[in-house]
Amino acid sequence: MNAFEKSSLKANLLITLCKLAELSISKSAFTYTTGQLAFDLKISQQTASRHLIVLEQRGLIRRVKIGKRETIRITPNGFDLLKELYFKLKDVFEQPINYVFLEGELFSGLGEGSYYIGQEGYREQLEKKLGFNPYPGTLNIRLKPGYENERNILNSLPLISIKGFTTEKRSFGPAKCAKAIMNDEVQVSIILAMRSHYGSDVVEIVSKENLRKKLKLKDGDTIKLRIMIPHYNTKDNIS
Numbered sequence: 543m544n545a546f547e548k549s550s551l552k553a554n555l556l557i558t559l560c561k562l563a564e565l566s567i568s569k570s571a572f573t574y575t576t577g578q579l580a581f582d583l584k585i586s587q588q589t590a591s592r593h594l595i596v597l598e599q600r601g602l603i604r605r606v607k608i609g610k611r612e613t614i615r616i617t618p619n620g621f622d623l624l625k626e627l628y629f630k631l632k633d634v635f636e637q638p639i640n641y642v643f644l645e646g647e648l649f650s651g652l653g654e655g656s657y658y659i660g661q662e663g664y665r666e667q668l669e670k671k672l673g674f675n676p677y678p679g680t681l682n683i684r685l686k687p688g689y690e691n692e693r694n695i696l697n698s699l700p701l702i703s704i705k706g707f708t709t710e711k712r713s714f715g716p717a718k719c720a721k722a723i724m725n726d727e728v729q730v731s732i733i734l735a736m737r738s739h740y741g742s743d744v745v746e747i748v749s750k751e752n753l754r755k756k757l758k759l760k761d762g763d764t765i766k767l768r769i770m771i772p773h774y775n776t777k778d779n780i781s
Contacts, residue, residue: 551600556627558583558593559602562616563624571615573608642692642699644745644767646685648759651746652739655680659748663707663714671702672719672731674750680733681747681754682740683765693742696720696734699771704733719748722769728753732769 551559561582565572580590594614597603602620606613616624656679658664668676685693701718708714717735724730730749738744745767753759 551602551623554585555593555596558590559597559616559620559624562597562603562614563621566614566616571613573611574614575611640771642695642769642771644683644685644689644692644769646683646689646743646745646765646767647761648763648765649682649684649761651680651682654739655682655746658714658735661709661714663709664704664717667704668719668731668748671704672721672748676731676748677750677752679752681730681749681759681765683745683747683767685743685745690743693745696769697742701734701771720769720771722747722767724753725766726768728757730767732767 558579561579562574565574576587576590576594579594580587583590585593594603594605594612597620598605600619602617602623604615604617659668659676659680660678665676668674696718699720701720704717704719706714706716715735717733719731719733722730722732724747728749730747730753733746733748735746747753747765747767
């Protein structure tokens with residue numbers, strides 16, 4: 543049983559201990575009044591005083607009276623308890639996302655997919671980072687209502703980075719991509735262009751084959767995507 547589980551400290555006392563930890567970040571001990579603590583936590587002065595007494599009795603802080611003020615020091619036990627709380631919350635809120643699921647309908651685009659994928663600056667990066675030479679064209683998927691949150695999650699994740707570049711004629715913007723499984727059977731990759739004629743409800747798919755032809759797909763067909771989210775230890779993997 544760890545320090546946090548042993549303490550069985552009530553939530554209001556934990557909040558007080560966290561506030562004291564904030565104040566002690568830059569120094570091991572600090573002066574404080576119960577009035578200040580009450581004001582900061584929006585509680586009565588009597589409640590603030592009672593919290594300090596209980597925290598001291600639990601061995602989580604030490605107090606030395608100096609006139610109307612006190613010198614407060616968080617003990618090693620107090621810091622151990624806060625560390626355990628931190629790691630528990632970290633596990634809850636920072637669990638790695640392994641997959642993002644999207645669903646939408648296939649539609650014919652503006653015919654620009656083949657032009658962009660055919661650019662050497664894109665094609666070389668896609669081949670190197672995705673592991674295949676992409677067919678010069680994309681499948682355009684318009685997401686069904688209700689997938690806005692998943693699409694926003696993709697934007698915030700460290701996907702594979704495709705750098706922008708410039709030719710003699712024009713500049714081409716950056717993009718992000720990730721490997722995915724389409725309709726539970728075909729390995730593909732999705733591309734999220736930083737510059738696009740489409741809205742955020744559209745994603746594009748690349749593959750090593752002409753999927754429209756191979757799978758006999760037509761506009762209006764439902765496409766389901768299971769997008770694999772990479773986890774990196776260094777920035778080098780996504781550059």
